[in-house]
Amino acid sequence: xxxxxxxxxxxxxxxxxxxxxxxxxxxxxxxxxxxxxxxxxxxxxxxxxxxxxxxxxxxxxxxxxxxxxxxxxxxxxxxxxxxxxxxxxxxxxxxxxxxxxxxxxxxxxxxxxxxxxxxxxxxxxxxxxxxxxxxxxxxxxxxxxxxxxxxxxxxxxxxxxxxxxxxxxxxxxxxxxxxxxxxxxxxxxxxxxxxxxxxxxxxxxxxxxxxxxxxxxxxxxxxxxxxxxxxxxxxxxxxxxxxxxxxxxxxxxxxxxxxxxxxxxxxxxxxxxxxxxxxxxxxxxxxxxxxxxxxxxxxxxxxxxxxxxxxxxxxxxxxxxxxxxxxxxxxxxxxxxxxxxxxxxxxxxxxxxxxxxxxxxxxxxxx
Amino acid sequence: xxxxxxxxxxxxxxxxxxxxxxxxxxxxxxxxxxxxxxxxxxxxxxxxxxxxxxxxxxxxxxxxxxxxxxxxxxxxxxxxxxxxxxxxxxxxxxxxxxxxxxxxxxxxxxxxxxxxxxxxxxxxxxxxxxxxxxxxxxxxxxxxxxxxxxxxxxxxxxxxxxxxxxxxxxxxxxxxxxxxxxxxxxxxxxxxxxxxxxxxxxxxxxxxxxxxxxxxxxxxxxxxxxxxxxxxxxxxxxxxxxxxxxxxxxxxxxxxxxxxxxxxxxxxxxxxxxxxxxxxxxxxxxxxxxxxxxxxxxxxxxxxxxxxxxxxxxxxxxxxxxxxxxxxxxxxxxxxxxxxxxxxxxxxxxxxxxxxxxxxxxxxxxx
Numbered sequence: 147x148x149x150x151x152x153x154x155x156x157x158x159x160x161x162x163x164x165x166x167x168x169x170x171x172x173x174x175x176x177x178x179x180x181x182x183x184x185x186x187x188x189x190x191x192x193x194x195x196x197x198x199x200x201x202x203x204x205x206x207x208x209x210x211x212x213x214x215x216x217x218x219x220x221x222x223x224x225x226x227x228x229x230x231x232x233x234x235x236x237x238x239x240x241x242x243x244x245x246x247x248x249x250x251x252x253x254x255x256x257x258x259x260x261x262x263x264x265x266x267x268x269x270x271x272x273x274x275x276x277x278x279x280x281x282x283x284x285x286x287x288x289x290x291x292x293x294x295x296x297x298x299x300x301x302x303x304x305x306x307x308x309x310x311x312x313x314x315x316x317x318x319x320x321x322x323x324x325x326x327x328x329x330x331x332x333x334x335x336x337x338x339x340x341x342x343x344x345x346x347x348x349x350x351x352x353x354x355x356x357x358x359x360x361x362x363x364x365x366x367x368x369x370x371x372x373x374x375x376x377x378x379x380x381x382x383x384x385x386x387x388x389x390x391x392x393x394x395x396x397x398x399x400x401x402x403x404x405x406x407x408x409x410x411x412x413x414x415x416x417x418x419x420x421x422x423x424x425x426x427x428x429x430x431x432x433x434x435x436x437x438x439x440x441x442x443x444x445x446x447x448x449x450x451x452x453x454x455x456x457x458x459x460x461x462x463x464x465x466x467x468x469x470x471x472x473x474x475x476x477x478x479x480x481x482x483x484x485x486x487x488x489x490x491x492x493x494x495x496x497x498x499x500x501x502x503x504x505x506x507x508x509x510x511x512x513x
Numbered sequence: 514x515x516x517x518x519x520x521x522x523x524x525x526x527x528x529x530x531x532x533x534x535x536x537x538x539x540x541x542x543x544x545x546x547x548x549x550x551x552x553x554x555x556x557x558x559x560x561x562x563x564x565x566x567x568x569x570x571x572x573x574x575x576x577x578x579x580x581x582x583x584x585x586x587x588x589x590x591x592x593x594x595x596x597x598x599x600x601x602x603x604x605x606x607x608x609x610x611x612x613x614x615x616x617x618x619x620x621x622x623x624x625x626x627x628x629x630x631x632x633x634x635x636x637x638x639x640x641x642x643x644x645x646x647x648x649x650x651x652x653x654x655x656x657x658x659x660x661x662x663x664x665x666x667x668x669x670x671x672x673x674x675x676x677x678x679x680x681x682x683x684x685x686x687x688x689x690x691x692x693x694x695x696x697x698x699x700x701x702x703x704x705x706x707x708x709x710x711x712x713x714x715x716x717x718x719x720x721x722x723x724x725x726x727x728x729x730x731x732x733x734x735x736x737x738x739x740x741x742x743x744x745x746x747x748x749x750x751x752x753x754x755x756x757x758x759x760x761x762x763x764x765x766x767x768x769x770x771x772x773x774x775x776x777x778x779x780x781x782x783x784x785x786x787x788x789x790x791x792x793x794x795x796x797x798x799x800x801x802x803x804x805x806x807x808x809x810x811x812x813x814x815x816x817x818x819x820x821x822x823x824x825x826x827x828x829x830x831x832x833x834x835x836x837x838x839x840x841x842x843x844x845x846x847x848x849x850x851x852x853x854x855x856x857x858x859x860x861x862x863x864x865x866x867x868x869x870x871x872x873x874x875x876x877x878x879x880x
Contacts, residue, residue: 156524156525156556157523157524157525158523158524158525158526159525185649186650186745186849186850187649187650187741187742187745187746188741188742188744188745189523189738189741189742192737192738192741193738215850216850217847217850217851217852235678236677236681237676237677237678237681238678239672239673239676239677239678239679242672242675242676243668243669243672243841244840244841246838246840246845246847247668247838247840247841247843247845247852247854248852249657249660249661249664249665249852249853249854250654250657250661250850250851250852251620251654251658251661251662251665252619252620252622252623252624252651252654252655252658253618253619253620253621253623253624254620255619255650255654256619256620257619257620280647280649280651282552282554282647283553283554283622284619284647284651287617287618287619287622288619290616290617291618291619293616294616294617294618295618297616298616298618301610301614302610305606305609305610306606308609309604309606309609310603310604310606311602311604311605311606311693312606314603314604314692314693315689315692315693318685318688318689318692321685322682322685325681325682325685326678326681326682370559371556371559371560374554374555374556374559375554375555375556377555378553378554378555379554471613471614473611473613473614474610474611474614476614478613478614480584480613482553482554483553483582483583483584483617484584484617485584485614485615485616485617486616487614487616
């Protein structure tokens with residue numbers, strides 16, 4: 147298991163440079179580091195000063211780097227899908243489509259990158275994985291995938307099972323599955339593969355929710371749009387259950403009152419970091435915080451069973467920007483173009499919300 | 514039909530500022546303009562200096578602005594899906610899931626934004642639609658969706674029809690469809706809805722391929738990583754069939770030789786644009802080019818039937834970075850983490866590639 151660290155912030159604030167410095171710093175401390183980037187363009191290699199490919203390669207002692215290439219990852223995943231098909235399906239037809247011809251649709255880069263990160267994490271080869279991504283809502287949606295997908299499976303499975311449609315289709319499922327598949331399952335035909343997926347999703351959800359496993363840091367300059375973006379991403383990160391450990395203030399201008407920035411990001415620690423010049427990475431590396439302080443940062447969600455309360459940390463949002471609804475069986479929170487369905491412990495499940503109020507930066511929901 | 518204009522470039526180069534200036538410039542010329550942004554954060558409103566919502570609203574004469582909110586668009590689309598389901602399905606089950614609880618998965622923002630742009634385009638309310646998006650590979654994948662989706666439908670339909678699986682399933686399709694659906698189709702049960710989708714995809718493909726309908730401009734500063742990113746996006750845009758009309762050079766430093774930049778982007782016109790300061794948009798607006806010059810830019814693909822040649826304009830890539838394969842029934846070009854299957858005219862379809870060579874920035878494929 148690795149510690150997975152990513153950086154959020156507006157484009158042009160130096161996220162990639164910081165990611166590289168963090169990777170170098172960990173490597174210099176003897177950790178086995180994998181530095182990944184989702185940016186397929188030339189900038190990553192220019193900043194790192196080394197060529198990087200679609201497979202991890204050592205760029206300095208303890209430090210491997212990889213540039214995710216969606217087309218290549220898709221090819222690899224397609225081969226796995228074809229193998230799975232060949233195992234379960236009598237006369238596979240995916241085998242007639244080649245991974246080398248599959249086009250890349252939006253969202254695939256997130257799904258495939260997350261899957262690649264999961265595999266590198268599971269490999270046991272790395273103590274730390276640094277994820278250089280778009281650093282915005284896209285990164286958050288990627289890390290939110292396990293939770294959102296779990297919800298889709300949970301919700302649609304239930305609705306389908308309860309529906310006339312499910313009952314209408316069920317007599318056909320057995321004959322089709324025995325005609326098409328090489329196995330004759332009894333009972334719930336899709337329990338086995340679904341359970342496998344669910345386990346992976348649960349592992350993903352648990353990792354993202356644990357700041358010892360996954361953490362994010364904000365990167366900003368003293369530019370007001372960069373600060374506003376960092377604040378927005380800070381709040382949005384909570385909506386996917388991701389802990390933000392602190393703020394890195396890149397090239398602070400002398401005229402700026404650091405106090406103003408501290409106020410905007412309280413209670414997070416703020417670290418000023420210097421400009422990197424040319425090959426001189428050391429000053430930047432030395433200025434980086436110990437990222438383990440993320441464990442002290444406010445948790446995105448706290449459930450208090452005794453008080454029958456759920457506390458959501460939502461910095462940067464006020465009550466007007468947060469929508470709380472109970473249309474389906476779960477409580478849904480909408481904020482910052484993210485929607486989160488809260489999977490409640492059985493004690494609170496199905497109960498109506500009695501009230502909700504903001505206390506500081508937290509939304510307290512009472513049942 | 515509207516003219517759809519977007520800007521590509523590295524984060525922090527001023528793409529959003531330029532998009533706003535272009536929208537203001539068109540509006541000042543009496544065009545009916547819709548300015549859209551896919552950035553859900555606070556920066557768009559800060560730069561525009563006006564509040565913007567999920568529905569278009571007038572921010573100045575002739576100029577409407579809208580901030581796409583994926584969660585809201587998803588809710589709206591879900592209602593349409595439910596209506597469609599209710600029309601065709603005897604006992605709909607989607608109706609038991611509420612749009613207000615649906616979580617946002619990666620890729621949905623691209624699909625839903627593109628669909629919203631399509632609807633605004635079809636409404637006839639706008640002469641120009643300015644699209645402020647992530648401005649990177651994500652924007653290109655969004656605009657490439659109609660072509661890639663068409664390919665998936667074409668390819669998998671054919672493979673399925675030819676397969677044992679298709680033949681095995683076909684006896685079940687009729688009883689299921691009559692049990693589940695309110696209609697009894699004969700023959701190809703899914704011809705009607707598929708044809709509708711195909712028509713929309715064809716319209717989208719044709720629009721993206723026509724620089725009088727859709728065009729992109731590159732935005733860069735004189736920073737070397739910004740220039741490299743712009744060049745990479747220039748080449749990648751060709752892979753989705755999108756014409757790049759020119760380059761906007763933001764705040765050129767006095768010391769920089771413009772000639773160096775011109776060389777890197779030849780034959781595109783390069784326009785230096787000034788810094789916007791505060792409310793003074795006019796100098797920036799006046800410095801913008803007439804975006805109709807995109808019609809003179811090199812076309813992404815040219816087919817010469819007499820010579821049996823296909824010419825692909827791929828600036829910024831050399832032969833090593835481009836992969837040409839013929840695994841499936843079409844010719845596949847891979848470059849810049851994009852894969853394109855070229856749908857050839859019937860005269861060339863199914864023919865093997867005889868040779869391929871780079872001529873200037875173009876790849877000439879001979880059949």
